[in-house]
Amino acid sequence: MFHACKRRYYLQYYLAWKGWDNRAPEERKRAYLLKKMTRMPMLAGDALHRALEEWFQSRQSGREFTREEVEQAALAILRRGYKDSRDGTWRRSSKLVHLAEHHYEEEAIDEASGAAATYGKRYVERIQQAVATFFESEELECVRAVEPVDYLAFEAMDTFTLFDTKVYAVPDLAYRRGDEVVIYDWKTGQPREEDRHQLAVYTIYAREKWGVAPEDVEAVDAYLASGALETARHTTAELEPVEEEIEASMTEMREVHFDADKSTGDAEPFPKVEVGSRECSSCNFRELCDR
Numbered sequence: 001m002f003h004a005c006k007r008r009y010y011l012q013y014y015l016a017w018k019g020w021d022n023r024a025p026e027e028r029k030r031a032y033l034l035k036k037m038t039r040m041p042m043l044a045g046d047a048l049h050r051a052l053e054e055w056f057q058s059r060q061s062g063r064e065f066t067r068e069e070v071e072q073a074a075l076a077i078l079r080r081g082y083k084d085s086r087d088g089t090w091r092r093s094s095k096l097v098h099l100a101e102h103h104y105e106e107e108a109i110d111e112a113s114g115a116a117a118t119y120g121k122r123y124v125e126r127i128q129q130a131v132a133t134f135f136e137s138e139e140l141e142c143v144r145a146v147e148p149v150d151y152l153a154f155e156a157m158d159t160f161t162l163f164d165t166k167v168y169a170v171p172d173l174a175y176r177r178g179d180e181v182v183i184y185d186w187k188t189g190q191p192r193e194e195d196r197h198q199l200a201v202y203t204i205y206a207r208e209k210w211g212v213a214p215e216d217v218e219a220v221d222a223y224l225a226s227g228a229l230e231t232a233r234h235t236t237a238e239l240e241p242v243e244e245e246i247e248a249s250m251t252e253m254r255e256v257h258f259d260a261d262k263s264t265g266d267a268e269p270f271p272k273v274e275v276g277s278r279e280c281s282s283c284n285f286r287e288l289c290d291r
Contacts, residue, residue: 002253004279010270011035011285017260020094028264034284037100040082040109044123045188047077048130048224049172052186053155056173060148067135074127082120086111100284130188130224139229140222143173143184150176152210160208163247169205180216181206187223191230195221199232200242207239214239 002009011031018024019032038046051074058065065073081097084090090098101109101119108119134140152174159166173184183202187195199219206217214234221230234242256269272289273279280291 002249005273005277005283006256006270007267007272007289008279008283008285010265010267011288014258014260014270015264015267025264031285031288032094033098034103034288036094037098037103037284039100039282040119040123041189043081043097043099044078044126047074047081048127048188049155049186050074050077051131052134052172056148056151056154060151067131070135071128071131074131075124078123078127100282103284104286126188126225130186133222133224133227134186137227146175152176152181158205158209160205162204162208162243163250165250167201167205169202169209171202171205174206177218179212180218181210181212182218182220184220184222187221188225189223190226191221191223191228195230196232197242197245199230200234200239201246203232203234204239204243 001012012035015028016031016035017028019028019030019035021028024032051070054073055065055070082099084096085099085102090096099109100106107113107115109116111117135144153171154173155170158169158171160169161167171183172186175182183199183206185195185198185202199221202219203214203217206212206219207214214236217233219232219234221232223229258265275291280286280289283289283291
């Protein structure tokens with residue numbers, strides 16, 4: 001986000017800070033409301049992640065959920081989130097779903113024309129295909145067969161420290177395979193270049209968290225909508241430029257950092273992207289930039 005649009009970064013992490021407090025200035029409350037919005041692709045991805053998390057939890061408890069139960073759980077989350085957004089129920093709590101598509105009255109989600117049904121069906125089918133891939137893929141048989149005693153983490157918020165800075169990590173699944181650690185990241189969208197970088201960071205996380213050598217970490221992007229798997233292994237030497245990039249990025253962010261507890265700061269060091277940028281078309285904060 002920092003590199004894609006610095007103004008969005010400012011609005012997300014600085015202006016929206018403490019916007020949950022009723023005593024906060026109106027501009028902070030507004031930014032926080034917009035920050036908490038999501039979009040259908042993210043809602044569908046979250047629904048799938050939560051349903052798969054429940055499947056792993058069920059295996060730990062000794063009562064394994066069926067494929068049908070996982071699919072139903074994911075679709076229920078999707079539909080409940082859509083309804084909360086459409087009906088305005090989200091106003092009761094920031095934890096409820098508020099879709100940017102509804103907020104900005106986008107054509108794709110217009111119910112009168114039937115566009116919303118077509119749009120929603122896309123994500124229902126995406127979830128159905130993802131669940132089918134998880135349960136039917138021969139390449140994922142190894143994941144389904146992992147004994148719960150070998151689980152290290154799944155969908156658990158964690159942190160590690162790099163260059164005296166706390167870094168957050170939420171591995172979708174991590175488990176032991178002999179002396180190795182295997183990490184899976186579930187994807188419901190299409191492959192992106194930054195996904196490969198994320199796998200390298202997960203390898204660093206495994207090194208710091210479990211003391212395993214990078215060479216003994218297998219990191220996998222599982223694109224469940226298509227069934228494609230991208231597997232990565234990194235040597236210690238290969239991680240050096242990744243860590244250099246992280247350190248450089250942290251340094252760049254620190255140069256414009258200020259204490260958001262004390263003020264809303266100055267937005268000018270965080271410039272907007274050019275008018276017409278694709279970044280604006282799906283940005284939650286476009287109304288604050290008159291875009």
